[in-house]
Amino acid sequence: MNDYYNLEALTSVIHAALCGVMPEWVALTIECVIVGVIIILLYAVLAVIMIYMERKVCAAFQCRIGPNRVGGKGGLLQVPADVLKILIKEIFTPAHVDKFLYSLAPYLVILASVFTFSCLPWNNGGLILHMNIGIFFVLAASSIGVLGILLAGWSSDSKYTLMGAMRSGAMIISYELSIGISVLTMVVMAGTMDIHELVMGQADGWNIFKGHIPAILAFIIYLIAGNAEANRGPFDLAEAEQELTAGYHTEYSGMHFGFFYLAEYMNLFITAGIATTIFLGGWMPLHVPGLDGFNAVMDYIPGIVWFLGKTFLVIFLLMWIRWTYPRLRIDQILTLEWKYLMPSALVVLVLMTFCTLMGWTF
Amino acid sequence: MFFTFIVVVILTAVVLVTAAICIAKLLAPRSFNPQKGEPYECGIPTRGQSWIPFKAGYYLFAILFLMFDIETVFLFPWAVVAQKAGLVAVASVSIFLLILVLGLAYAWRKGALEWK
Numbered sequence: 001m002n003d004y005y006n007l008e009a010l011t012s013v014i015h016a017a018l019c020g021v022m023p024e025w026v027a028l029t030i031e032c033v034i035v036g037v038i039i040i041l042l043y044a045v046l047a048v049i050m051i052y053m054e055r056k057v058c059a060a061f062q063c064r065i066g067p068n069r070v071g072g073k074g075g076l077l078q079v080p081a082d083v084l085k086i087l088i089k090e091i092f093t094p095a096h097v098d099k100f101l102y103s104l105a106p107y108l109v110i111l112a113s114v115f116t117f118s119c120l121p122w123n124n125g126g127l128i129l130h131m132n133i134g135i136f137f138v139l140a141a142s143s144i145g146v147l148g149i150l151l152a153g154w155s156s157d158s159k160y161t162l163m164g165a166m167r168s169g170a171m172i173i174s175y176e177l178s179i180g181i182s183v184l185t186m187v188v189m190a191g192t193m194d195i196h197e198l199v200m201g202q203a204d205g206w207n208i209f210k211g212h213i214p215a216i217l218a219f220i221i222y223l224i225a226g227n228a229e230a231n232r233g234p235f236d237l238a239e240a241e242q243e244l245t246a247g248y249h250t251e252y253s254g255m256h257f258g259f260f261y262l263a264e265y266m267n268l269f270i271t272a273g274i275a276t277t278i279f280l281g282g283w284m285p286l287h288v289p290g291l292d293g294f295n296a297v298m299d300y301i302p303g304i305v306w307f308l309g310k311t312f313l314v315i316f317l318l319m320w321i322r323w324t325y326p327r328l329r330i331d332q333i334l335t336l337e338w339k340y341l342m343p344s345a346l347v348v349l350v351l352m353t354f355c356t357l358m359g360w361t362f
Numbered sequence: 363m364f365f366t367f368i369v370v371v372i373l374t375a376v377v378l379v380t381a382a383i384c385i386a387k388l389l390a391p392r393s394f395n396p397q398k399g400e401p402y403e404c405g406i407p408t409r410g411q412s413w414i415p416f417k418a419g420y421y422l423f424a425i426l427f428l429m430f431d432i433e434t435v436f437l438f439p440w441a442v443v444a445q446k447a448g449l450v451a452v453a454s455v456s457i458f459l460l461i462l463v464l465g466l467a468y469a470w471r472k473g474a475l476e477w478k
Contacts (some may be wrong), residue, residue, distance in 0.1 A: 017392075036377065040377070040378050087385055088389045088390050091383065091390060092392075094400065095399030096401060107370075114375040115375070127368060149373045156412075157412045159408065166416060169421075170423050184438060215448045236365055251401070254386075255386040256383070338466075343365060356444060357448070
């Protein structure tokens with residue numbers, strides 16, 4: 001267990017230092033502001049990194065070079081330049097839309113992803129929203145996002161957006177079931193919904209190793225359904241460019257569109273982050289039983305490196321899937337969920353319950 | 363403490379969106395053109411409104427979703443204590459699951475899962 005990198009110590013030192021020079025409520029307010037700034041910075045930086053990664057990965061899969069002009073050979077400054085460009089584009093509201101709902105939709109989409117984003121275990125003691133129903137809260141908060149998508153599509157009063165929103169809504173709510181049941185499977189094994197305890201319980205081995213066959217099956221189901229939740233290929237029919245221009249955000253311009261784009265990438269990160277938390281041990285280092293020297297070396301790597309490393313590994317896996325498989329039709333998507341994925345998720349749940357009760361998990 | 367952080371997170375999200383919109387409004391050019399207000403189409407004016415009755419197939423899946431989502435909500439409290447509660451709890455949960463699976467089988471048989 002890597003106790004050297006416990007963030008709890010750092011936060012309590014900061015808290016004590018602040019309380020020493022000012023009344024407690026001022027200190028608490030300052031801490032809240034710091035937390036908010038950290039969330040926004042992490043959110044923005046990770047989104048930029050992921051957009052760059054997606055461009056490079058997609059270019060590699062299509063035998064292209066990808067961004068290579070702005071900021072040197074690697075095109076490192078391409079995404080910041082794009083962010084700047086989108087900020088100086090005009091935000092205009094078309095005349096025919098429902099103005100209130102139209103401007104509310106980006107708030108809901110961002111709110112859902114910021115909520116789930118702050119439930120991720122970054123490090124030991126680095127969990128922003130710590131509660132005993134953590135993983136359940138993540139599931140509940142992530143479904144606010146679909147509300148934003150439906151509102152965006154409906155309020156825009158355009159046929160493309162309406163169709164895009166309906167398809168996306170039907171798909172997201174369907175795949176939420178599989179996500180819920182595969183998370184449930186792991187909760188049965190771990191016996192807790194608290195995200196911190198979920199990670200601490202994996203100190204002696206990640207859940208995917210402890211739960212062997214049912215856990216691996218649940219992981220595969222989670223990855224497929226999570227890909228659909230993040231609205232990405234092969235489940236990106238809501239934004240099928242060839243038929244619906246841009247799907248539910250066709251009528252949005254400038255930074256308004258930017259929020260949907262941002263939320264899409266952050267949802268990918270969150271999907272991967274939750275997969276890391278419940279299956280791959282969160283910020284826990286990799287331990288191999290019997291190899292004490294190896295385990296001690298692994299302990300010296302900080303938790304946040306482990307967390308980000310595993311998360312980006314899962315993100316790469318999801319990008320690989322996106323750029324490999326062709327887009328599915330709406331009937332194929334719903335058939336896949338209701339006739340294959342959900343029944344098999346239920347079978348995995350029963351299997352996991354059986355294994356847990358018989359004591360066949362490690 | 364926990365509810366403070368919930369409020370902080372909500373405020374963060376609201377500030378993030380509002381600040382970005384304000385920056386864009388400050389930096390971006392503004393111009394008026396009646397054609398900008400029209401729905402995005404392929405060049406032909408849109409015929410009629412889009413707020414019209416829509417395909418019922420989506421609605422059907424939403425109802426099915428509701429059934430199974432509530433099932434998941436009910437199963438979560440059991441999942442936490444599954445190891446301690448033992449076989450009796452598993453038996454009662456299996457009856458619960460069985461009824462729901464029967465519901466799914468019924469919907470499947472009736473063709474509610476086909477996309478028409």
